[in-house]
Amino acid sequence: MGIPYNNQISLGEGNTPLLWSKIDGRKIAFKCEDLNPTGSFKDRGSAVLISWFRHHQIREIVEDSSGNAGASLSAYAARAEIRAKIYIPASTSGPKKCQIEAYGAEVVSVPGLRIAAAEAARAATNSDIPYASHSYLPFNIPGYATIAYELLEQMEEPPKTVILPAGQGGLLLGIYRGFEAACRSGFCKAMPQIIAVQAKECAPLWIRFVSGKEEFDAGSGNTTIAEGISIRHPVRDAAVMKALRDCSGRVVVVDEVDILIGRDMLAQKGLYVEPTSAVVWSAIQQLTDECLDPVVVILTGSGYKYSHSGI
Amino acid sequence: MGIPYNNQISLGEGNTPLLWSKIDGRKIAFKCEDLNPTGSFKDRGSAVLISWFRHHQIREIVEDSSGNAGASLSAYAARAEIRAKIYIPASTSGPKKCQIEAYGAEVVSVPGLRIAAAEAARAATNSDIPYASHSYLPFNIPGYATIAYELLEQMEEPPKTVILPAGQGGLLLGIYRGFEAACRSGFCKAMPQIIAVQAKECAPLWIRFVSGKEEFDAGSGNTTIAEGISIRHPVRDAAVMKALRDCSGRVVVVDEVDILIGRDMLAQKGLYVEPTSAVVWSAIQQLTDECLDPVVVILTGSGYKYSHSGI
Numbered sequence: 001m002g003i004p005y006n007n008q009i010s011l012g013e014g015n016t017p018l019l020w021s022k023i024d025g026r027k028i029a030f031k032c033e034d035l036n037p038t039g040s041f042k043d044r045g046s047a048v049l050i051s052w053f054r055h056h057q058i059r060e061i062v063e064d065s066s067g068n069a070g071a072s073l074s075a076y077a078a079r080a081e082i083r084a085k086i087y088i089p090a091s092t093s094g095p096k097k098c099q100i101e102a103y104g105a106e107v108v109s110v111p112g113l114r115i116a117a118a119e120a121a122r123a124a125t126n127s128d129i130p131y132a133s134h135s136y137l138p139f140n141i142p143g144y145a146t147i148a149y150e151l152l153e154q155m156e157e158p159p160k161t162v163i164l165p166a167g168q169g170g171l172l173l174g175i176y177r178g179f180e181a182a183c184r185s186g187f188c189k190a191m192p193q194i195i196a197v198q199a200k201e202c203a204p205l206w207i208r209f210v211s212g213k214e215e216f217d218a219g220s221g222n223t224t225i226a227e228g229i230s231i232r233h234p235v236r237d238a239a240v241m242k243a244l245r246d247c248s249g250r251v252v253v254v255d256e257v258d259i260l261i262g263r264d265m266l267a268q269k270g271l272y273v274e275p276t277s278a279v280v281w282s283a284i285q286q287l288t289d290e291c292l293d294p295v296v297v298i299l300t301g302s303g304y305k306y307s308h309s310g311i
Numbered sequence: 312m313g314i315p316y317n318n319q320i321s322l323g324e325g326n327t328p329l330l331w332s333k334i335d336g337r338k339i340a341f342k343c344e345d346l347n348p349t350g351s352f353k354d355r356g357s358a359v360l361i362s363w364f365r366h367h368q369i370r371e372i373v374e375d376s377s378g379n380a381g382a383s384l385s386a387y388a389a390r391a392e393i394r395a396k397i398y399i400p401a402s403t404s405g406p407k408k409c410q411i412e413a414y415g416a417e418v419v420s421v422p423g424l425r426i427a428a429a430e431a432a433r434a435a436t437n438s439d440i441p442y443a444s445h446s447y448l449p450f451n452i453p454g455y456a457t458i459a460y461e462l463l464e465q466m467e468e469p470p471k472t473v474i475l476p477a478g479q480g481g482l483l484l485g486i487y488r489g490f491e492a493a494c495r496s497g498f499c500k501a502m503p504q505i506i507a508v509q510a511k512e513c514a515p516l517w518i519r520f521v522s523g524k525e526e527f528d529a530g531s532g533n534t535t536i537a538e539g540i541s542i543r544h545p546v547r548d549a550a551v552m553k554a555l556r557d558c559s560g561r562v563v564v565v566d567e568v569d570i571l572i573g574r575d576m577l578a579q580k581g582l583y584v585e586p587t588s589a590v591v592w593s594a595i596q597q598l599t600d601e602c603l604d605p606v607v608v609i610l611t612g613s614g615y616k617y618s619h620s621g622i
Contacts (some may be wrong), residue, residue: 102579267415270414271347272413304406304616
């Protein structure tokens, strides 16, 4: 038990609550992905990815992560009895690192930017030990697509606007493809407008969206407290741009101070999320009349996930 | 929105996953109450309690808590737009205190044992500001009873053994009454045997169960890392003893070192819980052949809930 004969590995991910709240007079639905088993939406992807590895009798994997993906992958690997080695930037929050280690994964702390952790992980792979990258491998996308299916089940009418944090843009692509499939199948009449939110300190998707150029300076490289979306070179940026065009979506950016304000405001409505998730608060303030109701906001990660340094 | 006309306050509590795992060759089902909105089973009680206060137009409450109940009550109070003042023992873990404050509750740190926080909370009540005690008020019990109903839905056959941590014994009484109602209604043929687990350092229910005496020395008063069940004078100890007799249940105790071992062993199966929850690991080891399958173990609180001090 634990590992069924069909190798489908689950920790009970998905079926997260949808909570309605009134923000500045407007009804907003919050999809609480922070309530997944390891505290983030990444669990939907890990369930697919680790089940695939288990099916192929993989016994050991390596991965790099800024925290949530590593914690999620480690938990599912533990459930599947697969050894995991996780390379993390040295700046990763204490709670996420503790969580990864608790699941029994080997944690390797890599100094420097996030890309250094990715390079170290890739160097550790071989023909028996695959690079279980949540960024490069395609398995997370169908996992995240299930959020769209659940929204269609949970709401009286399909969402017309979806707000979500974007780093690599995997969540965006997953939800986009979920609604695309639903539209093709007749479960949904129109794609919602997707509003991707980035921290102004690290906003390559925003720069590309606004400039329209494929080659651009990815910004100052300053760090942001929205560590989960601190990605300077998104792997699927072209696919993200195409998805945004198709759904008449856009990218908005948020100042650091507004991330902290957002975190406090959400918590005071009973929604305790990490700074990465809290970028959505400013995006709600930036909603125009052209953004149609119903509006859904994806809360991506738990408030426990950030170090308790009193910030 | 957020507050419906019928004053029913919810943050999406309940419907938690039931995960099967093989422990020492025996199939065990884990009910993941740590995946409730604020990270503990207390949310089932807070939903009932805060809805009741909202219905009675209460605008402010006080409560004492060792952490989980305070965090839960604060979140539901925030959702209900009720002011909350939470008295906590000064020894409460940092993450729980941070979480309570994040929800906008006023936190008062009280030196000394847990009872000092309770006395301070009671002293702060008046005719307009009730004592929202999760220990004394009866509203949590029907909230916890829903765990029994869900188990009957989630399992192929009703559990014959239920293992759970016990401090006040509220969770035990709730689950007991849930199964009692199910038996009366014909949804369940027999009460499961309930095994309550206490930390040896603070085990008044165990002492009373073993000695059979109503008056007894509640132990050394040593602190335990199982802070959520560190209760020297359980309010409903007589009701707990009656419930245990009725279901042929018993109380077992766990050493501190076995709590830490249990925490690590559970995490390495993908189940990341706080030390209070981890007392169940030793109880699983103490299962005898007389404890019938299927066995359900209640995981009460999230692993994020404990301070990340490297212990």
